[in-house]
Amino acid sequence: EDQVTQSPEALRLQEGESSSLNCSYTVSGLRGLFWYRQDPGKGPEFLFTLYSAGEEKEKERLKATLTKKESFLHITAPKPEDSATYLCAVLNAGGTSYGKLTFGQGTILTVHP
Amino acid sequence: GAVVSQHPSRVICKSGTSVKIECRSLDFQATTMFWYRQFPKKSLMLMATSNEGSKATYEQGVEKDKFLINHASLTLSTLTVTSAHPEDSSFYICSARLGTTGSNQPQHFGDGTRLSIL
Numbered sequence: 001e002d003q004v005t006q007s008p009e010a011l012r013l014q015e016g017e018s019s020s021l022n023c024s025y026t027v028s029g030l031r032g033l034f035w036y037r038q039d040p041g042k043g044p045e046f047l048f049t050l051y052s053a054g055e056e057k058e059k060e061r062l063k064a065t066l067t068k069k070e071s072f073l074h075i076t077a078p079k080p081e082d083s084a085t086y087l088c089a090v091l092n093a094g095g096t097s098y099g100k101l102t103f104g105q106g107t108i109l110t111v112h113p
Numbered sequence: 114g115a116v117v118s119q120h121p122s123r124v125i126c127k128s129g130t131s132v133k134i135e136c137r138s139l140d141f142q143a144t145t146m147f148w149y150r151q152f153p154k155k156s157l158m159l160m161a162t163s164n165e166g167s168k169a170t171y172e173q174g175v176e177k178d179k180f181l182i183n184h185a186s187l188t189l190s191t192l193t194v195t196s197a198h199p200e201d202s203s204f205y206i207c208s209a210r211l212g213t214t215g216s217n218q219p220q221h222f223g224d225g226t227r228l229s230i231l
Contacts, residue, residue: 031217032217032219034219034220036222041225041227042224042225043117043119043206043207043208043222043223043224043225044157044206044222045222046115046219046220046221046222049217049219051217087156087157091217099145099162099215099216100147100159100162101147101157101159101220103156103157104156105155105156106156
């Protein structure tokens with residue numbers, strides 16, 4: 001069974017204080033790992049897709065990396081507007097989860113001015 | 114690009130009413146659409162997957178007669194909650210994706226529908 005575990009559950013940062021969010025996964029075969037941002041009362045907003053170990057993607061203050069067991073979302077010099085829940089999801093290559101995303105529980109990020 | 118519109122954003126209705134939620138992909142053709150349910154402070158729970166022109170595939174434990182899904186075109190899917198009861202109150206979110214079952218393209222989500230059954 002696919003498993004996705006995100007840590008920490010909640011993270012409070014001061015503006016400008018860089019940090020990382022972790023997403024550990026167990027799948028029989030990874031077809032893709034996805035990062036989303038979700039604001040309260042809204043649907044998830046797509047950020048990145050990573051397809052293979054060693055791959056990195058960047059967008060503004062965010063950088064996502066991938067290994068064979070986990071992914072990190074690095075946030076450099078965060079601003080209050082980066083406050084949101086960040087979700088990680090994996091797409092399995094086969095089995096009963098084929099074609100479906102398995103989501104982690106999310107990390108609630110709060111950035112204080 | 115990759116905009117998904119979901120309507121309505123909020124519904125409040127009496128027990129026993131049927132409610133229809135629409136999900137549209139505005140700038141791409143969505144071969145596959147998904148319907149999720151999200152409980153407070155929880156992650157997304159997949160309810161069903163639908164491919165255009167085919168019957169939806171429901172996840173275990175989801176009543177197909179309760180949650181009717183129609184995906185009649187490449188840009189529109191609808192979820193109808195039939196004879197809704199208070200326990201059906203939740204946040205329902207749709208997503209759309211290019212490609213069929215084996216696609217590894219990202220899903221793009223609507224902004225969700227908050228359903229409250231009195």
